[in-house]
Amino acid sequence: xxxxxxxxxxxxxxxxxxxxxxxxxxxxxxxxxxxxxxxxxxxxxxxxxxxxxxxxxxxxxxxxxxxxxxxxxxxxxxxxxxxxxxxxxxxxxxxxxxxxxxxxxxxxxxxxxxxxxxxxxxxxxxxxxxxxxxxxxxxxxxxxxxxxxxxxxxxxxxxxxxxxxxxxxxxxxxxxxxxxxxxxxxxxxxxxxxxxxxxxxxxxxxxxxxxxxxxxxxxxxxxxxxxxxxxxxxxxxxxxxxxxxxxxxxxxxxxxxxxxxxxxxxxxxxxxxxxxxxxxxxxxxxxxxxxxxxxxxxxxxxxxxxxxx
Numbered sequence: 649x650x651x652x653x654x655x656x657x658x659x660x661x662x663x664x665x666x667x668x669x670x671x672x673x674x675x676x677x678x679x680x681x682x683x684x685x686x687x688x689x690x691x692x693x694x695x696x697x698x699x700x701x702x703x704x705x706x707x708x709x710x711x712x713x714x715x716x717x718x719x720x721x722x723x724x725x726x727x728x729x730x731x732x733x734x735x736x737x738x739x740x741x742x743x744x745x746x747x748x749x750x751x752x753x754x755x756x757x758x759x760x761x762x763x764x765x766x767x768x769x770x771x772x773x774x775x776x777x778x779x780x781x782x783x784x785x786x787x788x789x790x791x792x793x794x795x796x797x798x799x800x801x802x803x804x805x806x807x808x809x810x811x812x813x814x815x816x817x818x819x820x821x822x823x824x825x826x827x828x829x830x831x832x833x834x835x836x837x838x839x840x841x842x843x844x845x846x847x848x849x850x851x852x853x854x855x856x857x858x859x860x861x862x863x864x865x866x867x868x869x870x871x872x873x874x875x876x877x878x879x880x881x882x883x884x885x886x887x888x889x890x891x892x893x894x895x896x897x898x899x900x901x902x903x904x905x906x907x908x909x910x911x912x913x914x915x916x917x918x919x920x921x922x923x924x925x926x927x928x929x930x931x932x933x934x935x936x937x938x939x940x941x942x943x944x945x946x947x948x949x950x951x952x953x954x955x956x957x
Contacts, residue, residue, distance in 0.1 A: 663706040667921035667930035684927030697878035698744035700849040707928030744849035758836035771814040817857040
């Protein structure tokens with residue numbers, strides 16, 4: 649009996665960065681790249697975080713692919729942009745996975761003029777002390793003695809000459825908004841609000857608290873250790889080359905296809921991108937769980953990961 653030859657799969661590590669050309673109205677110029685003979689298939693990555701489902705599909709090839717190498721300042725800026733983008737995605741997914749719509753809270757803590765922290769480390773220490781006070785308060789309440797406090801906070805630190813300005817954004821499941829505001833003892837203003845999701849979960853809020861505001865701004869996020877990670881699955885046989893091509897050039901309806909497979913979710917949007925340097929296309933789909941799905945008595949697949957597009 650002949651043994652099947654092992655097929656090497658060459659996948660670009662920075663696959664999203666490699667596909668930067670937005671889809672145009674006419675796709676004829678991309679047909680040759682979509683039908684390139686070195687294209688072996690598509691890897692499908694599915695990310696589930698709370699109410700949001702993301703699907704990324706990107707090519708792998710029979711032979712290694714070469715990319716134009718960026719030089720000097722261009723390379724550094726490209727890497728910074730990629731890091732910023734990945735940070736926003738990671739924070740968004742953590743928040744979507746761990747926090748609840750209309751129940752958990754988003755707080756902003758500031759400092760009064762003249763009482764700014766001397767450096768970033770002092771600002772972070774202020775948050776560490778706040779979290780300790782929050783935990784101590786919970787322990788003193790009979791109904792919250794075993795409460796599993798979850799949080800993720802972003803500290804923004806801006807240096808302007810000799811002045812250091814800082815403030816913090818925190819998302820948490822702490823059960824009392826008033827107490828969460830009162831326990832901030834560094835002066836300044838505090839503001840809290842209940843989380844409200846949009847079509848993409850809490851992406852709008854997550855992007856706001858992680859956005860860069862200039863070259864002198866530094867932001868770091870700190871999650872509690874008990875946060876759950878998004879559920880990520882990867883499959884190399886879920887999407888055929890031909891089906892990916894049809895999606896990319898809109899021969900078939902992406903909405904109909906993805907909603908048929910993921911029956912609990914509603915299609916929200918899709919990005920299709922191409923590359924000047926490699927063949928194939930990058931597909932990125934976002935969906936959101938249907939709120940009253942279970943009430944309608946619809947059925948689901950036992951294992952969606954076994955289904956094919």
